[in-house]
Amino acid sequence: MSDHQRILIVGGVAGGASCAARCRRLSETAEIIMFDRGPHVSFANCGLPYYVGDVIKDEEHLLVATPEMFRQRFNIDVRLRSEVVRIDRERQLVEVNDLEQGAIYTEHYDALVLSPGARAIRPDMPGIQLPGIFSVRTIPDSRRIRQWIDQYEAREAVVVGGGYIGMEMVENLHKRGLAVTVVEKQPQVMPLLDPEMAAPIHESLIGQKVGLRLNEGVERFDPGEGHRLALTLASGGRLETDLVIMCIGVRPNIDLARAADLAIGESGGIQVDPHMRSSDPCIWAVGDAVEVRDVVTGATAVVPLAGPANRQGRIAADVIMGRQHGFRGVQGTSVVGVLGQVAAFTGASEKTLKRLGMWEQMEKIYLHPGHHAGYYPGAVPISLKLIFTKKGGRIVGAQAVGQAGVEKRIDVIAMAIQMHATVFDLEESELCYAPQFGSAKDPINMAGMIAANVLRGDASLAHWEDLEQSDALILDVRDVEEYNQDHLDDALHVPLDELRARMDALPRDREIRTYCFVGQRSYYAARALSQHGFTVKNISGGFKTYLMHESAKYL
């Protein structure tokens, strides 16, 4: 393409602004105009919940860049309150509605980049338009929530939807002293996680007096007393509250693209090739609005995350400027912090793999190592689930929950997945170790060792959810005090340290399944038993994982 091209960009935040800035870095001669229908560009969407929570105190802090900065630093023409309302692909024009002046004008493009993001889903239900029901997508949204809380001295809030933005709103409303109730259609919050991995979040929410209404939906909103709102739930229950935050997900903004007859993918996002080019060779699309390919499962999806949006914007700029640069797809790496718990995720979950019919080829393990050496004060456990292929041990996904050191382990595994690492690679990783930072065998190594043992046939695994289909003898190898405190009803109890002496009492004609608290001692027991001729499986992740499964079932 010519260097004197005219590049128009629709949407000036994560994807759009990154694209614009990179375009300028690659070409001093291109004309670059960036439109946003809102009053800001380059703002920190991801900071909005924390602005509501007054953790970020100053609205200005949310502005990562301003139109002036774009003009001065990048010689980019930023037009705020300017909505692109139509694309004329044939003539390579866009129609822009100047929302201040109310006037519509057109601009010609050589290259057009769509980064219009997504919009919060607001289902068409009775009362949804009532004041006091908010979404969190823009700075004005958050400002309105803050004002409402202040004005009405709000004490209670309902967050509808328990995804990560919902959780961040819980965190922040809770921090402001509001009593928060979460209403979530699914049987768990953080639907990205497998249910048992969300259980620690549930317990933490409940422990901190956040109301948790799972398997529950809102049917209608009615005005309550004064400014208050009355919610009728699907179960018939009612809730009164001072405000409602709708966090039931987002939908790609594809109106423009659809009206211009650009191809839309199955998942509802704009279809793009790896170069972020839409079905029109002069139009690129990036960010929340596009459909991406999951590098692990190969499935297509819309994945509204800031990292991919930023990088896609940068890639689109490269391609517009005639370079070969491709987006490798997403792996869904994400993290959320809520009330002291951190949950992080990368790759594919068990439920996704089941939905895609890929679970047969997979194995999983659980572990609960300390986030640093146990002998150094303050170690807290990380509950980690690792999914890998039965053949070859390719790492497919990981989920972790805990109070510290969580996102570090997921970041390392994210890199491992990106590089097609196997569990045998994790087994031999060399990571930072000093007592306050990790362990000589880091949780990452431990995960690799446990998984490698499974794949090498040294440790037959069982999982709690398979228990009912078996008539195996359940063997609890924990200490007496642990056993007495709580155990499986029909478990036989032989503490690990007495196992060799008491082996003769165990059946040789029946499968034995061992468990302890986290799965390590029961692995030791299983190794010993199997070498003495018993048929034995170790239940991965131990009683702690059992409790997570149970908690997920009975909430």
Place this chain on the structure above:
Amino acid sequence: MSDHQRILIVGGVAGGASCAARCRRLSETAEIIMFDRGPHVSFANCGLPYYVGDVIKDEEHLLVATPEMFRQRFNIDVRLRSEVVRIDRERQLVEVNDLEQGAIYTEHYDALVLSPGARAIRPDMPGIQLPGIFSVRTIPDSRRIRQWIDQYEAREAVVVGGGYIGMEMVENLHKRGLAVTVVEKQPQVMPLLDPEMAAPIHESLIGQKVGLRLNEGVERFDPGEGHRLALTLASGGRLETDLVIMCIGVRPNIDLARAADLAIGESGGIQVDPHMRSSDPCIWAVGDAVEVRDVVTGATAVVPLAGPANRQGRIAADVIMGRQHGFRGVQGTSVVGVLGQVAAFTGASEKTLKRLGMWEQMEKIYLHPGHHAGYYPGAVPISLKLIFTKKGGRIVGAQAVGQAGVEKRIDVIAMAIQMHATVFDLEESELCYAPQFGSAKDPINMAGMIAANVLRGDASLAHWEDLEQSDALILDVRDVEEYNQDHLDDALHVPLDELRARMDALPRDREIRTYCFVGQRSYYAARALSQHGFTVKNISGGFKTYLMHESAKYL
């Protein structure tokens, strides 16, 4: 090998204990005896400094496992205070000195594992035997230090040697309220790091009133007043102090091996093959005592780290039990926390690469991104140095210093190095992002982007240390206030945002080198200038890196 073999293990801590436990897991029938000349096995060497600092309050916490536990859980015969004094390779016997009884006896082995560790270097200098001069290698060592501090109400301490154990001793003595002085022969502490990367540690030490005597050695110790010690330094200076900790490094314990004529490597460690087998097919060696291969440089070295020791012990067990398992080598990943600063490291440093004559093939970049999003309160910078090959961008090493988020980034890069990743992989990594945990473009991505720009020829790099050899014009593109505060004497000042307007004033016949505070704005400037026909290089890492270099030079 037969399953009924007799496995003797010399040294019962990181490597030895791991090996013993794994041997038992792989074989119920082997006879396993583990000897240690000390009063403990399986203790947390790495916790010793923190026991001195009373962070770890209870000696018992340092005992990760006990002889009883080994007996009961693993059916392993642990013999404390039992020194293996000779190996008779021909008859496959060891001679054991029972230090309690003073009696020597022999034991036969089928497989012998040496994990005798290393000993603290105590140079033969006048006064080295005086009371009050300590090493930190065992629990009794630390106990003696604690007692000395308490008994004499010590106020001052000298730490000789500024490596990572020295730094941990500084951290802990400082925490106990002692005035600490570090005496270090080299011009920097943390000699693993390149000098400029150690500079922030120096500043933090000085800022917290730790005495720093670099380029300095101890010549002799003399008794001082009462319990006190007088140190004479190489420079002629004198120091009086309440106690001295010797941390000038360790030397592999190879006496046993050497006396038995096992091959010793160039670097002074026992020579082993990737299966941890020594030159005698019935003898394995692991841990601090062995020579290992650096996976990045291919050089051999002794690398006294707990992670490798643990994994080597496990591998030796596998091989003894007839499995194919190899050690992949080390990459030197390590971390230290000292007075609020964290320094972490993986791969090869610039100085190592120079020493090995490999630097010609390498390029490096510096960056100083926040440890999480800047708009979220509390972000602190990480100074990151990334080394990669000029051809292909293979990641070769990384060093990072900062107050938070440091070891996370090094762990991710450690995994990247393990998997032979390139800077182009870092550029496209998908890592955890929420405002309190990272950035949409994580420091890892940023490092990848910056390096990729260099390799793609989009950003010509210069480094501060090359400045003197060039007559380039130095262009400072920071804001007026930044420039006024401090700048390079002969720099021309044109703030980035005025650059396009003032370009005509710049010379077209002379190379321009741009800098800003961290290297980002000067990169933007360099991009703009180069497209307008100027010959320009961006000085990597900006003024902040300059200050680090200067600080390293003039301390």
